[in-house]
Amino acid sequence: GQNIDQPTEMTATEGAIVQINCTYQTSGFNGLFWYQQHAGEAPTFLSYNVLDGLEEKGRFSSFLSRSKGYSYLLLKELQMKDSASYLCAVMDSNYQLIWGAGTKLIIKP
Amino acid sequence: EADIYQTPRYLVIGTGKKITLECSQTMGHDKMYWYQQDPGMELHLIHYSYGVNSTEKGDLSSESTVSRIRTEHFPLTLESARPSHTSQYLCASSERENNEQFFGPGTRLTVL
Numbered sequence: 135g136q137n138i139d140q141p142t143e144m145t146a147t148e149g150a151i152v153q154i155n156c157t158y159q160t161s162g163f164n165g166l167f168w169y170q171q172h173a174g175e176a177p178t179f180l181s182y183n184v185l186d187g188l189e190e191k192g193r194f195s196s197f198l199s200r201s202k203g204y205s206y207l208l209l210k211e212l213q214m215k216d217s218a219s220y221l222c223a224v225m226d227s228n229y230q231l232i233w234g235a236g237t238k239l240i241i242k243p
Numbered sequence: 244e245a246d247i248y249q250t251p252r253y254l255v256i257g258t259g260k261k262i263t264l265e266c267s268q269t270m271g272h273d274k275m276y277w278y279q280q281d282p283g284m285e286l287h288l289i290h291y292s293y294g295v296n297s298t299e300k301g302d303l304s305s306e307s308t309v310s311r312i313r314t315e316h317f318p319l320t321l322e323s324a325r326p327s328h329t330s331q332y333l334c335a336s337s338e339r340e341n342n343e344q345f346f347g348p349g350t351r352l353t354v355l
Contacts, residue, residue, distance in 0.1 A: 177286075221285075
């Protein structure tokens with residue numbers, strides 16, 4: 135079956151750095167997405183990786199290793215507004231997104 | 244900013260009622276999707292469409308139907324609502340050649 139694993143919850147301090155990991159097993163691979171979802175709101179797009187390596191976008195970076203079935207989202211200079219759930223999703227061979235349950239990130243002052 | 248709209252935002256309804264959740268997008272996207280999401284859980288694909296008159300079932304589609312008569316409109320219908328349908332329903336769209344999905348604000352449905 136298809137499976138996306140990510141930690142259920144993480145806690146970090148304002149101003150610090152946090153890394154959220156995602157491992158996946160899917161039928162085919164056509165890219166990996168990270169989305170941010172604040173409580174009660176819709177997901178918003180953060181990043182897309184289809185090739186191995188690191189993609190940097192401001193305070194957020196995303197890394198992919200296809201051979202290991204592994205990705206991480208790195209958030210730097212954490213702000214209180216970064217408190218949200220972070221969803222990892224993989225596009226399979228049918229171009230459908232398989233979603234992880236999300237990692238709830240709690241930022242403390 | 245994504246222009247994708249869902250109505251109603253909140254709906255409380257009794258068991259056995261027929262309901263239609265509306266979704267419209269003004270971006271001209273070919274692809275549209277319906278997801279169901281329970282709190283703290285992953286999104287589950289209910290239905291999707293790759294264009295007008297094209298609809299496909301996802302993982303949780305057996306109790307609902309969709310139509311795609313116009314590019315911008317993708318309504319979801321539950322013929323007979325049950326308490327197990329209580330959830331958040333998210334509509335999304337994407338361009339034909341770009342896999343990034345833009346989400347609407349969601350409809351929170353409660354079936355009593």
